[in-house]
Amino acid sequence: xxxxIIRRLWQMIPTILGVIVLVFIxxxxxxxxxxxxxxxxxxxxxxxxxxxxxxxxxxxxYVQLWIFxxxxxxxxxxxxxSTNETVSHILATRLGPSLxxxxxxxxxSTLISIGLALAVAYVRxxxxxxxxxxxxxxxxxxxxxxxxxxxxxxxxxxxxxxPVQGWGDSFRENLLLYSSLPILxxxxxxxxxxxxxxxxxxxxEINQDYVRTGRAKGxxxxxxMWLHVLRNASxxxxxxxxxxxxxxxxxxxxxxxxxxxxxxxxEVILAVERSDFPxxxxxxxxxxxxxxxFNLLADLMYKAxxxxxxxx
Amino acid sequence: xxxxxxxxxxxxxxxxxxxxxxxxRRLRADGVAMVSLAIVVLFLVQMVLSGTGLIAKDWxxxxxxxxxxxxxxGPEPAAPVAESVTGAPAAPKASDKPTELPIEDxxxxxxxxxxNQAAKPGAAExxxxxxxxxxxxxxxxxxxxxxxxxxxxLPTLPFGxxxxxxxxxxxxxxxxxxxxFVGLAAAVVATLVGTIFGALAGYYxxxxxxxxxxFYSVFTAIPYLLLILAVAAVLQQxxxxxxxxxxxxxxxxxxxxxxxxxxxxxKGREYVQAADAIGASNARRMFIHIFPNVSHIVLVQLSxxxxxxxxxxxxxxxxxxxxxxDVVSWGSM
Numbered sequence: 001x002x003x004x005i006i007r008r009l010w011q012m013i014p015t016i017l018g019v020i021v022l023v024f025i026x027x028x029x030x031x032x033x034x035x036x037x038x039x040x041x042x043x044x045x046x047x048x049x050x051x052x053x054x055x056x057x058x059x060x061x062y063v064q065l066w067i068f069x070x071x072x073x074x075x076x077x078x079x080x081x082s083t084n085e086t087v088s089h090i091l092a093t094r095l096g097p098s099l100x101x102x103x104x105x106x107x108x109s110t111l112i113s114i115g116l117a118l119a120v121a122y123v124r125x126x127x128x129x130x131x132x133x134x135x136x137x138x139x140x141x142x143x144x145x146x147x148x149x150x151x152x153x154x155x156x157x158x159x160x161x162x163p164v165q166g167w168g169d170s171f172r173e174n175l176l177l178y179s180s181l182p183i184l185x186x187x188x189x190x191x192x193x194x195x196x197x198x199x200x201x202x203x204x205e206i207n208q209d210y211v212r213t214g215r216a217k218g219x220x221x222x223x224x225m226w227l228h229v230l231r232n233a234s235x236x237x238x239x240x241x242x243x244x245x246x247x248x249x250x251x252x253x254x255x256x257x258x259x260x261x262x263x264x265x266x267e268v269i270l271a272v273e274r275s276d277f278p279x280x281x282x283x284x285x286x287x288x289x290x291x292x293x294f295n296l297l298a299d300l301m302y303k304a305x306x307x308x309x310x311x312x
Numbered sequence: 313x314x315x316x317x318x319x320x321x322x323x324x325x326x327x328x329x330x331x332x333x334x335x336x337r338r339l340r341a342d343g344v345a346m347v348s349l350a351i352v353v354l355f356l357v358q359m360v361l362s363g364t365g366l367i368a369k370d371w372x373x374x375x376x377x378x379x380x381x382x383x384x385x386g387p388e389p390a391a392p393v394a395e396s397v398t399g400a401p402a403a404p405k406a407s408d409k410p411t412e413l414p415i416e417d418x419x420x421x422x423x424x425x426x427x428n429q430a431a432k433p434g435a436a437e438x439x440x441x442x443x444x445x446x447x448x449x450x451x452x453x454x455x456x457x458x459x460x461x462x463x464x465x466l467p468t469l470p471f472g473x474x475x476x477x478x479x480x481x482x483x484x485x486x487x488x489x490x491x492x493f494v495g496l497a498a499a500v501v502a503t504l505v506g507t508i509f510g511a512l513a514g515y516y517x518x519x520x521x522x523x524x525x526x527f528y529s530v531f532t533a534i535p536y537l538l539l540i541l542a543v544a545a546v547l548q549q550x551x552x553x554x555x556x557x558x559x560x561x562x563x564x565x566x567x568x569x570x571x572x573x574x575x576x577x578x579k580g581r582e583y584v585q586a587a588d589a590i591g592a593s594n595a596r597r598m599f600i601h602i603f604p605n606v607s608h609i610v611l612v613q614l615s616x617x618x619x620x621x622x623x624x625x626x627x628x629x630x631x632x633x634x635x636x637x638d639v640v641s642w643g644s645m
Contacts, residue, residue, distance in 0.1 A: 268538065288534045292533055
């Protein structure tokens with residue numbers, strides 16, 4: 001087990017190096033001289049030379065690459081080019097709001113989707129099943145932009161149930177007041193595809209022999225569905241949930257933007273708009289690392305859920 | 313796909329039909345496929361027509377009033393129709409002649425407030441993008457009937473007007489040209505790159521395979537959207553081709569994995585060994601012999617990518633990495 005984890009971590013190193021080199025090539029070579037971007041349109045040759053020296057761009061490429069690797073390892077990306085805030089501080093402060101939004105949503109979304117998927121798969125082929133599936137398909141076809149605008153207009157503006165947008169200082173206020181409508185929208189958007197997917201996972205299991213054996217033994221239907229079927233169907237569910245996890249930090253940017261929530265996703269968009277390279281570089285590298293860690297966690301969870309899985 | 317499983321044997325052919333004739337015959341037998349084909353052709357025809365300027369040529373003309381309410385009937389029953397749909401409390405009752413009466417819009421203040429709030433987070437976007445809420449406000453018939461004293465402008469349009477009174481229907485038609493082109497072109501780039509990489513990795517194996525696998529894991533470690541945004545940040549010039557390149561060069565990973573697997577499977581087959589025996593070169597074996605046998609994957613990938621990239625173009629355009637200002641696309645609307 002531990003040997004497995006250590007080997008997996010060891011195998012991550014070339015990939016992380018690759019990500020670093022890719023980001024480096026993208027921003028220091030394809031993007032042209034960062035000094036020109038930073039200096040803006042009007043600048044003298046002297047100023048540019050000065051900025052180049054500050055950024056270390058006058059050094060040869062291998063020295064620049066080494067500087068970048070050191071930045072990644074020490075979590076010190078210097079200051080943002082547009083606000084002069086340190087990048088590590090930006091990341092630390094933006095992570096909180098993102099997680100306040102995403103963790104409750106992820107938990108609710110997964111639980112509701114699994115519950116509904118079990119229920120719908122149990123009555124498979126019935127009118128309820130087909131009605132739910134058709135409404136899922138319809139819901140799936142509508143863009144998230146439409147949901148955001150309609151929900152914001154109807155619930156927040158017309159009915160006044162929620163604040164239209166904003167973010168407070170206290171955690172409780174943020175969680176209960178400001179993030180409830182965004183979470184509701186994300187739920188509506190995410191449950192439709194998840195439910196369809198999870199339903200097929202459950203359907204794969206529900207016709208297996210062990211289900212019939214369970215019934216023959218006289219187990220209750222609840223026990224069969226929630227314990228036996230769910231546990232066997234949970235491996236693809238874990239894969240799905242864990243795989244989409246890191247992307248969510250970025251993926252919630254539309255919601256964060258419309259509700260002006262100061263999260264990571266909104267920060268990425270702002271940084272891209274302002275050509276704020278240090279922030280984008282930092283977020284790209286760390287999200288890539290997070291992706292690999294979550295993949296490893298998913299593999300470990302397989303083992304926890306299904307002891308037959310051999311970790312090699 | 314030279315599989316002749318469903319070839320109709322009952323009709324004797326003087327000359328055996330070619331690959332494309334067979335494929336067409338099979339396609340015609342499938343009802344759903346023919347309907348889908350008709351829809352796709354309809355879209356392409358519409359794209360060609362708008363491209364050559366036969367329809368929707370004057371999409372930029374400001375034919376209607378600003379935010380012209382959408383109705384098919386005409387100016388007279390416009391207000392009652394809109395009112396009954398939304399059931400809004402403050403419908404302008406006396407709008408029997410909306411072009412002449414400068415009615416004070418009861419919602420105007422509130423709308424302006426909302427728009428200001430919505431535009432606040434991205435101050436930079438305020439100047440260059442059409443306010444995201446504004447169009448949709450018109451769409452959900454918030455009847456911001458701002459009466460403009462221009463006689464030539466129509467008070468209503470079949471699908472409503474935008475901020476400057478341009479016909480939304482014509483904009484959609486014109487926009488489809490850009491969006492479908494971007495989707496198709498980016499899908500072609502992505503499948504091309506993915507196919508070539510996958511073919512090389514799967515066919516040659518060894519260190520080349522290791523290299524491309526490493527490359528693949530690097531690209532997939534970064535979430536797709538973040539990768540697109542990073543490339544968009546670096547490429548400063550904005551244009552249709554930039555979007556095509558961004559989407560194409562970041563989207564090849566799925567095709568790569570599938571094609572690599574197929575090449576691994578096919579390179580040991582007898583027909584490839586036979587080609588080797590008669591002295592076919594590596595490139596010939598890869599692209600003349602094996603490729604037709606895996607091309608179904610490429611076609612499926614192409615269609616999936618096209619849909620995905622049209623959606624991605626919408627998001628990119630929404631964020632301001634858009635096609636130029638004088639070009640309209642679905643995303644910039």
